[in-house]
Amino acid sequence: MRDGILLGLAVGVSGLAFGAAAVGAGLSAWQACALSLLAYTGASQFALAGAIAGGGSLLAGTAGAIMLGSRNALYSLRLADLLQVHGLRRFATAQGVTDESAAIALAQPDHAAARTGFRATFASLYLTWNAATLIGAVGAGRLGSPQSFGLDVIGPAAFLALIWPRLQAGRTERAVAAGGAAIALAATPLLPAGAPVILAAFAALAGALARRPSSDGRSA
Amino acid sequence: MSGIWIAVLATAAGCYLLKLAGLTVPERLLGNPRVKRFAELVPVALLAALVAVQATSKGSALVLDPARLAGLAAAVLALLLRAPFLVVIVAAAGTAAALRLLGIA
Numbered sequence: 001m002r003d004g005i006l007l008g009l010a011v012g013v014s015g016l017a018f019g020a021a022a023v024g025a026g027l028s029a030w031q032a033c034a035l036s037l038l039a040y041t042g043a044s045q046f047a048l049a050g051a052i053a054g055g056g057s058l059l060a061g062t063a064g065a066i067m068l069g070s071r072n073a074l075y076s077l078r079l080a081d082l083l084q085v086h087g088l089r090r091f092a093t094a095q096g097v098t099d100e101s102a103a104i105a106l107a108q109p110d111h112a113a114a115r116t117g118f119r120a121t122f123a124s125l126y127l128t129w130n131a132a133t134l135i136g137a138v139g140a141g142r143l144g145s146p147q148s149f150g151l152d153v154i155g156p157a158a159f160l161a162l163i164w165p166r167l168q169a170g171r172t173e174r175a176v177a178a179g180g181a182a183i184a185l186a187a188t189p190l191l192p193a194g195a196p197v198i199l200a201a202f203a204a205l206a207g208a209l210a211r212r213p214s215s216d217g218r219s220a
Numbered sequence: 221m222s223g224i225w226i227a228v229l230a231t232a233a234g235c236y237l238l239k240l241a242g243l244t245v246p247e248r249l250l251g252n253p254r255v256k257r258f259a260e261l262v263p264v265a266l267l268a269a270l271v272a273v274q275a276t277s278k279g280s281a282l283v284l285d286p287a288r289l290a291g292l293a294a295a296v297l298a299l300l301l302r303a304p305f306l307v308v309i310v311a312a313a314g315t316a317a318a319l320r321l322l323g324i325a
Contacts, residue, residue: 017309031228038232048231058227066234074259076242094240150316153291156274157312159267164299166264173264180265181272188277200269204261
């Protein structure tokens with residue numbers, strides 16, 4: 001439980017970066033806060049802000065952001081068995097599924113400890129992430145030109161930090177990352193902004209089909 | 221309602237439904253190992269693509285902005301030194317901002 005609270009506080013502070021990046025991208029502070037309150041999944045939120053900043057199609061940006069949320073479906077699949085929540089509670093539990101709460105819950109020895117760890121992480125991270133988003137969004141709005149403060153670099157730097165552990169995980173991950181980047185860059189001059197990033201999913205498809213899937217089910 | 225609000229709410233709804241789906245669908249539907257592997261790799265491919273596109277383009281044009289690239293290089297350096305998330309972000313934004321302030325890039 002303590003681990004969950006600490007992790008929530010530590011990661012939640014990154015909401016500052018999201019709030020600042022979102023406002024730099026042209027979202028209002030309200031829109032940045034709505035994303036943190038309702039979508040509550042970092043990579044998707046940064047992706048949508050990035051698509052809006054790039055002036056791309058909103059439809060493509062939304063599709064890309066939702067695709068990035070697909071891993072949460074896999075976490076909740078694992079958590080369904082682990083947390084044993086039923087009925088209406090499932091609707092509240094669902095919102096709490098993130099990389100962090102899944103990681104803490106999966107590390108616990110039994111159902112009760114997993115539930116406690118999950119709830120502690122959810123509460124701590126949700127509160128910190130949303131408060132930090134508000135502060136980042138309001139603060140960045142007062143700074144003036146987002147470019148002069150380097151806010152346009154926050155998005156790519158955040159994405160790189162988010163996939164960094166996965167790039168260390170194996171050769172397939174690195175090949176998929178390089179392939180995804182190459183596909184997107186090649187498609188950028190040809191397609192409306194936003195679409196090239198979705199095409200990059202084909203690199204993941206190739207990676208999933210090329211190698212026999214690992215059986216250990218690591219997903220953090 | 222503006223387009224951005226629609227995109228914000230659609231993203232929120234989509235992300236929530238994905239989270240809820242795992243708690244409610246039968247395991248075998250998403251339990252196929254290849255489907256699982258694909259879903260694990262999707263974020264890697266998409267985020268790498270986002271890094272590449274956002275670092276080097278503006279709309280549909282490829283643009284090399286030295287300050288932005290230097291900021292990203294600072295992020296890589298911070299990651300190699302195992303810096304925490306916020307330090308990585310601050311290093312990246314700070315480098316780009318400093319270069320622009322000094323008029324170097």
